[in-house]
Amino acid sequence: MKGPSPRGLWNYAARRLRLGGYFRAPGDGRAIPQIPAQALLWSILIGCILRQSAFRAIEAWVNSRARRALRVSRVFGDDALRYFTEHLRPEPTRTALASVLHCAKRNKAFEDWHFVGLALDGTTGGGRRKARPDCGLCRPHRNAAREIIGYRHNLVLAAVVGGELTLPVDVEPYGPADSEYAAGQRLLRRVRRNLGARFIDYVVVDGEFATAPFLHAAGEAGWPVVARLKDNLPELFQAAQRRFRSQPPQLCFRDGSDRVELWDAEDFDPWDSLRWETVRVLRYRQQKPEGEIVEAYWLTNLSSPQTSRRCLYAMAKSRWQIENQGFNDAKNRYGLEHLCDHHPQSRLLVWLLTCLALTLERLYRLRYLHRGAHPALNAITLLRLFILTLSAPAFADSS
Numbered sequence: 157m158k159g160p161s162p163r164g165l166w167n168y169a170a171r172r173l174r175l176g177g178y179f180r181a182p183g184d185g186r187a188i189p190q191i192p193a194q195a196l197l198w199s200i201l202i203g204c205i206l207r208q209s210a211f212r213a214i215e216a217w218v219n220s221r222a223r224r225a226l227r228v229s230r231v232f233g234d235d236a237l238r239y240f241t242e243h244l245r246p247e248p249t250r251t252a253l254a255s256v257l258h259c260a261k262r263n264k265a266f267e268d269w270h271f272v273g274l275a276l277d278g279t280t281g282g283g284r285r286k287a288r289p290d291c292g293l294c295r296p297h298r299n300a301a302r303e304i305i306g307y308r309h310n311l312v313l314a315a316v317v318g319g320e321l322t323l324p325v326d327v328e329p330y331g332p333a334d335s336e337y338a339a340g341q342r343l344l345r346r347v348r349r350n351l352g353a354r355f356i357d358y359v360v361v362d363g364e365f366a367t368a369p370f371l372h373a374a375g376e377a378g379w380p381v382v383a384r385l386k387d388n389l390p391e392l393f394q395a396a397q398r399r400f401r402s403q404p405p406q407l408c409f410r411d412g413s414d415r416v417e418l419w420d421a422e423d424f425d426p427w428d429s430l431r432w433e434t435v436r437v438l439r440y441r442q443q444k445p446e447g448e449i450v451e452a453y454w455l456t457n458l459s460s461p462q463t464s465r466r467c468l469y470a471m472a473k474s475r476w477q478i479e480n481q482g483f484n485d486a487k488n489r490y491g492l493e494h495l496c497d498h499h500p501q502s503r504l505l506v507w508l509l510t511c512l513a514l515t516l517e518r519l520y521r522l523r524y525l526h527r528g529a530h531p532a533l534n535a536i537t538l539l540r541l542f543i544l545t546l547s548a549p550a551f552a553d554s555s
């Protein structure tokens with residue numbers, strides 16, 4: 157196998173993950189396209205993976221000697237990227253994300269996982285000092301004195317989680333008159349349509365999503381939910397605290413170097429609007445070697461014969477994957493908080509393409525390159541290897 161390179165990633169995505177057709181026809185809505193959609197689309201994806209997601213930065217890269225090694229066929233400016241993303245339809249990219257996940261499953265990417273989860277969480281995706289009248293999503297951002305200091309955009313991100321992979325699959329924006337958990341329901345229904353019910357074993361979410369409408373929407377999709385239980389559900393939360401604090405733990409075990417205690421009961425009463433017969437609650441208390449203690453409560457409609465306490469604990473913990481490998485990575489490394497273009501369509505497409513870039517990078521690095529006995533590369537090492545291929549003096553075009 158040759159070393160990793162942007163060209164190798166293109167081949168992997170186009171051939172093994174069968175994205176060739178999508179790369180050629182990604183839903184381009186430009187009236188008279190001058191520059192092939194494939195060149196523009198791929199430059200955004202590879203730009204994101206190289207952590208150069210600003211359109212100006214992509215322009216600089218494709219106008220440099222690195223262009224051929226990046227596998228971009230043409231020179232263009234940042235205005236071409238703006239025009240392209242403002243006219244790109246979102247459905248083909250969403251379909252491409254779902255088809256990549258199906259392909260990865262067929263290629264046994266999730267083979268060693270006990271369960272495949274879908275984690276949903278809300279975040280902000282970049283902003284501007286001024287609102288844009290036709291944006292529809294500008295949400296005022298205020299300082300401590302309640303003065304508006306800018307406008308931000310909110311979205312809910314869905315990622316497939318479990319094992320060591322976190323693969324973003326779709327996003328749903330929500331505006332100022334909307335809510336996180338309403339956007340979460342729309343997202344859940346679309347992921348169900350695009351991925352199918354059988355792809356996912358459970359949905360895992362934070363406490364803000366623990367509302368009857370969201371839990372019912374997951375039930376309609378055919379998926380059980382594991383949701384954080386916090387004081388936004390005071391009756392259930394207090395009932396669980398009262399009961400578990402007077403009982404010894406039902407299970408103790410080691411998770412790495414941490415000592416974990418579990419409490420579990422499935423006969424709690426649902427709150428008024430929740431159409432469940434009973435609610436199962438899990439409490440974990442995790443002690444770190446330095447003495448720090450982490451405690452959390454979770455609610456679920458998975459029954460105990462279906463799912464053991466230990467499995468339920470692992471499912472609850474998979475929620476942190478979207479926090480660490482979903483948002484923190486996407487924001488700090490891959491520019492999710494940089495707003496390339498304040499046009500509604502462009503903004504959505506850049507978020508979706510960021511999801512696709514992250515999913516491609518992880519499958520390439522942690523599955524394709526990780527065949528055989530050698531250890532998996534971390535993200536920064538792959539980035540360094542990519543950059544080295546771009547500065548190679550003589551580049552032979554073999555495609």
Ligand SMILES: [Zn+2]
Pocket residue numbers: 287288291292293294295307308309498
């Ligand atoms: Zn806006």
